[in-house]
Amino acid sequence: MSHSSTIHESLTAVFQVRRFPDIIPAGQEDISNSGPATRRHPGSEHTELGVLLWQRAMDPQVGTWSLPGGRLRDNEDLDTSARRQLAEKVDVQQLMHLEQLSLFSDPHRVPGDRRIASTYLGLIPLTADPQLPSDTRWHPVSALPHMSFDHGTVVEYARTRLAAKLSYTNIAFALAPPRFTMSTLREIYCAALGYEVDTTNLQRVLSRRTVITPTGATAPPGKAGGRPAALYRFTDSELRVTDEFAALRPRT
Amino acid sequence: MSHSSTIHESLTAVFQVRRFPDIIPAGQEDISNSGPATRRHPGSEHTELGVLLWQRAMDPQVGTWSLPGGRLRDNEDLDTSARRQLAEKVDVQQLMHLEQLSLFSDPHRVPGDRRIASTYLGLIPLTADPQLPSDTRWHPVSALPHMSFDHGTVVEYARTRLAAKLSYTNIAFALAPPRFTMSTLREIYCAALGYEVDTTNLQRVLSRRTVITPTGATAPPGKAGGRPAALYRFTDSELRVTDEFAALRPRT
Numbered sequence: 146m147s148h149s150s151t152i153h154e155s156l157t158a159v160f161q162v163r164r165f166p167d168i169i170p171a172g173q174e175d176i177s178n179s180g181p182a183t184r185r186h187p188g189s190e191h192t193e194l195g196v197l198l199w200q201r202a203m204d205p206q207v208g209t210w211s212l213p214g215g216r217l218r219d220n221e222d223l224d225t226s227a228r229r230q231l232a233e234k235v236d237v238q239q240l241m242h243l244e245q246l247s248l249f250s251d252p253h254r255v256p257g258d259r260r261i262a263s264t265y266l267g268l269i270p271l272t273a274d275p276q277l278p279s280d281t282r283w284h285p286v287s288a289l290p291h292m293s294f295d296h297g298t299v300v301e302y303a304r305t306r307l308a309a310k311l312s313y314t315n316i317a318f319a320l321a322p323p324r325f326t327m328s329t330l331r332e333i334y335c336a337a338l339g340y341e342v343d344t345t346n347l348q349r350v351l352s353r354r355t356v357i358t359p360t361g362a363t364a365p366p367g368k369a370g371g372r373p374a375a376l377y378r379f380t381d382s383e384l385r386v387t388d389e390f391a392a393l394r395p396r397t
Numbered sequence: 398m399s400h401s402s403t404i405h406e407s408l409t410a411v412f413q414v415r416r417f418p419d420i421i422p423a424g425q426e427d428i429s430n431s432g433p434a435t436r437r438h439p440g441s442e443h444t445e446l447g448v449l450l451w452q453r454a455m456d457p458q459v460g461t462w463s464l465p466g467g468r469l470r471d472n473e474d475l476d477t478s479a480r481r482q483l484a485e486k487v488d489v490q491q492l493m494h495l496e497q498l499s500l501f502s503d504p505h506r507v508p509g510d511r512r513i514a515s516t517y518l519g520l521i522p523l524t525a526d527p528q529l530p531s532d533t534r535w536h537p538v539s540a541l542p543h544m545s546f547d548h549g550t551v552v553e554y555a556r557t558r559l560a561a562k563l564s565y566t567n568i569a570f571a572l573a574p575p576r577f578t579m580s581t582l583r584e585i586y587c588a589a590l591g592y593e594v595d596t597t598n599l600q601r602v603l604s605r606r607t608v609i610t611p612t613g614a615t616a617p618p619g620k621a622g623g624r625p626a627a628l629y630r631f632t633d634s635e636l637r638v639t640d641e642f643a644a645l646r647p648r649t
Contacts, residue, residue, distance in 0.1 A: 151405060151469075153502075153513060217403075219511065223502040245499055248515055250405075250475040259471065261405060263500055313565050313638050386565050 151259045155227035156214035156296065157243070158303035159197040159235060159267035162320055162336040164190045165285045194307075194336050195283040196300055199234055201293060202280065205256065209293040210284070212300070214262070223263045231267065236275040241319035242268040242384065246299075246306055255294045266303045268319035271333060287339075308338050315356045315387050318379035326364050326374040330357070354387045355380050403511045407479035408466035408548065409495070410555035411449040411487060411519035414572055414588040416442045417537045446588050447535040448552055451486055453545060454532065457508065461545040462536070464552070466514070475515045483519065488527040494520040494571035494636065498551075498558055507546045514547075518555045520571035523585060539591075560590050567608045567639050570631035578616050578626040582609070606639045607632050 167189045198210040213234040217226045224245070231237050249262040269275065277283075284290060286304055289297055310316040311334065320333050330351075331344045351357045358380045363373035419441045450462040465486040469478045476497070483489050501514040521527065529535075536542060538556055541549055562568040563586065572585050582603075583596045603609045610632045615625035 151403065153403065153405070217502070220504055222504065223500055223513075247497055248475055248500065250469070250515075252472055252474065261469075261475075263502075309638060386561060 151261060153217040153223070154214055154260050154262050155217065155223055155230055155265060156212045156249075156262045156299055157227055157231055157265040157267050158212055158246075158300050159231070159240070159269060160286075160303070160307060160320070160337070161195050161197075161269040161273070161283065162192060162271050162333050163195040163283055163285075165193050165195065165283075166190055168288065192332050192336050193285045193287060194304065194339075196286050196289070197235055197277075197281060198284050198290070198292075198296075199278070199281040206293045208291070210290045210296070211293040212296045213281075217263075227263070227265045234278060234281050235269075239269050239273040239275045240267050241270055241382075242266075242316065244384070246303055249295060249299065251295075262299070264299050264302065266306060268307075268316070270320060270322055271325075271329070272322040304339075310384075311337055313386060315379060315381055315385055317356075318382055318384075321379060324360055324362070324376045324378050326376060328374060330377065356387050403513060405469040405475070405513050405515065406466055407469065407475055407482055407517060408464045408501075408514045408551055409479055409483055409517040409519050410464055410498075410552050411483070411492070411521060412538075412555070412559060412572070412589070413447050413449075413521040413525070413535065414444060414523050414585050415447040415535055415537075417445050417447065417535075418442055420540065444584050444588050445537045445539060446556065446591070448538050448541070448555075449487055449529075449533060450536050450542070450544075450548075451530070451533040458545045460543070462542045462548070463545040464548045465533075469515075479515070479517045486530060486533045487521075491521050491525040491527045492519050493522055493634075494518075494568065496636070498555055501547060501551065503547075514551070516551050516554065518558060520559075520568070522572060522574055523577075523581070524574040556591075562636075563589055565638060567631060567633055567637055569608075570634055570636075573631060576612055576614070576628045576630050578628060580626060582629065608639050 197213060199213065200210050201207050213231050214227065215230045217223060221229065224243075227243065228237055231240070231243075244266050246264040246266050249264060252259055254260065254262070286300060289300060292300070307316070317330070317333060317337070320337060321330060325333075327344050327348050331342060331347055334342050334347060348357075356379065357377045360376045360378050362376045364376055366373050449465060451465065452462050453459050465483050466479065467482040469475060473481065476495075479495065480489055483492070483495075496518050498516040498518050501516060504511055506512065506514070538552060541552060544552070559568065569582070569585060569589070572589060573582060577585075579596050579600050583594060583599055586594050586599060600609075608631065609629045612628045612630050614628045616628055618625050
């Protein structure tokens with residue numbers, strides 16, 4: 146059978162937990178029977194998982210938003226290619242974690258020449274604030290703009306993988322600042338998982354598995370006063386499975 | 398820059414825990430000061446993880462052993478392609494699990510045209526005995542034959558991934574028979590992990606996480622007599638992470 150040209154590309158979903166302005170959904174700006182408690186105030190913000198997207202200035206699909214990525218070169222492997230493409234959109238020094246996800250190989254995923262996409266998950270910690278080029282912006286994952294091709298599906302896939310890995314690895318090290326209070330860590334988990342988690346449970350589980358370690362220091366009290374909060378750090382800064390069956394490990 | 402032809406292929410490491418004849422390593426057949434306890438007897442066997450390989454009848458690398466796989470067609474995605482290629486070497490009905498591993502994309506991984514390999518892990522249960530074509534054979538992973546290209550590295554990668562997943566998922570369901578004693582399950586874990594595990598610990602951990610469920614039935618006693626052993630089954634027959642942080646799940 147004939148083989149037309151096939152292009153290999155990388156596509157990376159770079160996530161960061163960020164503050165985003167609250168947006169009142171269209172059509173709900175003035176629901177007359179909603180009480181003051183349900184109204185959003187201009188200038189108010191919330192914390193959410195953000196994804197880095199750039200807007201296409203040319204066809205195909207001009208104006209839609211794309212994941213960073215591009216074509217594999219003859220002289221590089223896919224990991225090298227993904228990092229090179231990413232560096233055009235964000236300071237890769239700020240990337241704490243980058244891992245291969247799945248291949249998107251549907252013959253019809255993009256029009257024209259076949260493109261096989263090797264997808265990646267990239268993570269940037271809460272406190273980093275990388276410079277972005279003018280075509281690039283953070284978007285909250287709950288309100289993605291009009292996405293190019295199947296890039297919205299890639300974001301969903303990456304987000305699902307991140308949530309799964311939060312449950313059995315220490316991957317949150319790459320979303321957290323170097324030192325943090327449990328309250329901050331809870332905010333990161335809630336944003337990345339998309340649902341509420343309990344601070345006490347989180348601390349208990351992560352401490353028992355030695356995923357996090359107390360630093361001995363405390364954070365200065367906030368405006369409301371109260372007891373100073375203990376500061377923690379992640380025990381490791383490389384990905385590891387945090388709950389291998391201890392009983393199954395070889396005896397050393 | 399110019400782009401020469403690039404081929405995309407699938408390569409699958411199909412594993413099964415099997416009985417293999419004991420082999421006395423060359424040069425150790427007759428060590429005069431080894432006692433009778435260390436001598437292997439002809440006809441003796443051991444249980445080990447096996448990998449399905451076929452021997453190349455043509456160049457390049459005629460005579461070396463390869464993983465099942467081959468070139469992606471224009472009209473199929475990679476998962477479909479991997480299954481199609483596998484079907485030439487083994488009855489895919491017997492495959493209990495197939496998952497994408499990593500991409501092997503080093504520009505120089507094979508001579509000639511560039512080939513990007515999408516690698517897969519496939520698992521066949523202990524009691525299956527699929528028919529094989531004449532060029533195909535099971536090999537113990539501890540004694541691989543002369544392997545083609547980087548296929549030996551792919552086997553190592555797949556084996557490492559399997560061992561990791563045994564520790565935090567129920568993936569052993571795809572290596573075990575439908576019903577099994579703890580003694581059989583221990584043998585499967587030992588073979589797949591490559592080190593000894595304790596039956597009592599294994600049963601305790603897997604039961605607590607509801608990875609396995611007692612069937613209520615027992616196996617007939619062996620030749621040595623003794624108490625009949627309880628039969629278990631895997632609770633699920635699809636891959637799942639067996640130790641998500643219960644505390645972090647959304648309340649239902």
